[in-house]
Amino acid sequence: MIGKIKKLNFSTLFFLILFSSIVNSFVFSNFVIVNIFLSFFFISLLITNYGLNAIKNLNLIQNIKQEGPKIHSIKQNTPTMGGLFFILPFLLLLLIISNLYNSIDILLLFFCTLGFLIIGFLDDYLSIKKRKNTGLKAKEKFFLQSLISIVFIAVAYQSNYISPFISLSSDWAIKTNLLILPICFITLVGLSNAVNLTDGLDGLATGCSSIVFYGLGTEILMKEQKELIIYSLICYAMSGLCMGFLKFNKYPAKIFMGDTGSLTIGAVLGSISILTNSFFTIFIISGIFIIEALSVIIQVVFFKITKKIFHNGKKVFLMSPIHHHFELLGIKEEKIVENCWKLNILLVFLGIVLKINL
Numbered sequence: 188m189i190g191k192i193k194k195l196n197f198s199t200l201f202f203l204i205l206f207s208s209i210v211n212s213f214v215f216s217n218f219v220i221v222n223i224f225l226s227f228f229f230i231s232l233l234i235t236n237y238g239l240n241a242i243k244n245l246n247l248i249q250n251i252k253q254e255g256p257k258i259h260s261i262k263q264n265t266p267t268m269g270g271l272f273f274i275l276p277f278l279l280l281l282l283i284i285s286n287l288y289n290s291i292d293i294l295l296l297f298f299c300t301l302g303f304l305i306i307g308f309l310d311d312y313l314s315i316k317k318r319k320n321t322g323l324k325a326k327e328k329f330f331l332q333s334l335i336s337i338v339f340i341a342v343a344y345q346s347n348y349i350s351p352f353i354s355l356s357s358d359w360a361i362k363t364n365l366l367i368l369p370i371c372f373i374t375l376v377g378l379s380n381a382v383n384l385t386d387g388l389d390g391l392a393t394g395c396s397s398i399v400f401y402g403l404g405t406e407i408l409m410k411e412q413k414e415l416i417i418y419s420l421i422c423y424a425m426s427g428l429c430m431g432f433l434k435f436n437k438y439p440a441k442i443f444m445g446d447t448g449s450l451t452i453g454a455v456l457g458s459i460s461i462l463t464n465s466f467f468t469i470f471i472i473s474g475i476f477i478i479e480a481l482s483v484i485i486q487v488v489f490f491k492i493t494k495k496i497f498h499n500g501k502k503v504f505l506m507s508p509i510h511h512h513f514e515l516l517g518i519k520e521e522k523i524v525e526n527c528w529k530l531n532i533l534l535v536f537l538g539i540v541l542k543i544n545l
Contacts, residue, residue, distance in 0.1 A: 195525045197437045200394060201228075201430055203532070204401050208423065215408050223420050224401075224427040227276065231431025235272040239435065239442055242266040247315055258514070265440060268311045270448020273428035274304050277455070280424055284417060292348050293417070295339060296458050302335035303379060303454035307446035322446065329376070332450075336375045339458060340368060354464045356542065374466060375457035381476035382453035383446060384483055384508045389438035391510060391524045395475050395531045396452050397429035402472040402535035403456065407463050409542055418463050425455060438521045471538040475531050482509035 195203075208221040247268050281297040284290065310322035323331075343349050344367075351367050352360040363370060386392035404422030407415050429452070435441045444452075453476070460469035470477070486507035494500035504512040513523045 195528050197390070197394075197433055200397070200433075200528060204397065204426060204430065207401065207405075211405060211408070217408075217416075219420060220404075220423055224423045227280075227424040227427035228431045230276050231273045231428040232434055233431075234276065235269060235432050235435050235442065238269070238272045239266060242268060242442065247311075258520075262440070265443055267315070267443040267445040268308070268447045269432060269436065269442040270304070270307060270444040270446075270451060273425075273432045273444075274300070274448060274451050277425060277428055278304070280421070284421070288417070290417075291346055292343070292462055295343055295346075295348070296421075296455075296462065299335060299339045299375075299458045300451060300455055302339075303332070303451045304447060306331045306335070307448065307450040310446040310450070332376050332379060332454075333372075335454075336372055339375070340371045340461070343371075343462065344368065348462050350464050352464070353466050355467050370466065371461050374461060374469070375454060377453075377480065378457040378460075378469070378473060378476065379450050379453035381473070381480035382456070383449040385476050385479040385510070386444060386449040387508060388510050388514075388520050388524050389440035390433055390436050391527055392449055392452070393429050393433045393436045393444060394524065394528045396456075397426045397433060398528065398531045398535060399456060399469075399472050399476075400426035400429060402538055403459065403465060403469060405535075405539060406465055406468040406472075406542055407459075409539070410463070415463050418459055422459065425452075438524065468538045468542060471541065472531070472535050474534040475527050479508040479510065482512070483507045 205221070205224065208224045212218045212220045243266050247266060248264050278297060278300060281293055281300065285293040285297060306323070306328060310328060312322070314322035340349070349367060349371060351364050352362055353367070353370070354360045382392055382396065385395065400422045404419040404426065407419040407422065432444065432448075436444065456469060456473065460466055482504060485503055489503050490500040505515040506512055510523055510527070514520065
């Protein structure tokens, strides 16, 4: 089906996810699915539309990295910190759900999301204030991410929201004992940074995030556990929020989400997968994010090793993350993003097929 789509643009992706939501509504006999996706899509669309002018008036402008591809210089002065426009409605949703159902786990998700939002906001704000693309130092950012993650994981574990068994299917699970704690940490901090690294091309991270949230929501529904249904609806809401923002973030982007959005998106994906025991699925459907992060790790490690051996560091890629490598090969930005969306959709199909057949 994906191979028959000649051009996967914003409209095609939106109708593809909408159609899939309608199908899921019939399959799971729950029409809240399509309603919540559409509702939050329009909420994000309206807030971003009106908020864009506010960002411009506040002069919250993106500073482009000088070491990045030269073609990105045209993106200078693009408004940033747009992540606020879809994360804040998401936080409000979590507060409403937590209040209605008196759910400690949803409240935990709220505080984790808020914590990473604050880190991303600080990073973006300092970057704008310094007038260069360096906000928080890497060590400072990692320390804050680690602090929030450890508190989240500790409370979730103490409250029995984290299972020591990693579920691969309804009949097959891997017992990890206390190893589940570092696995949770790597999942949460790793996904947060992976989405952040992916956010380098117009619409790349936003589009992939919408697809991944949709896939995660579907996988959670397939578990057929009543207590987890609310998480699937939260995922569909986030998918709609990302799609609404994508309308303004697609090429050529009118606004960037900034670390305010990308760090928080990864944290939400990680924390939901921890609370719903969806480690196996999130690893598959987040393939684009993982590949982007691995490309940076490979580039840095290979450069350091070759520098130590040959006194002259060598590179595996022309530039990392890997989307910049493809840019420098002469592939157009829109085509790279389009192909990543297609691959991400295929990964979601793979995750669901494995879920059914394992």
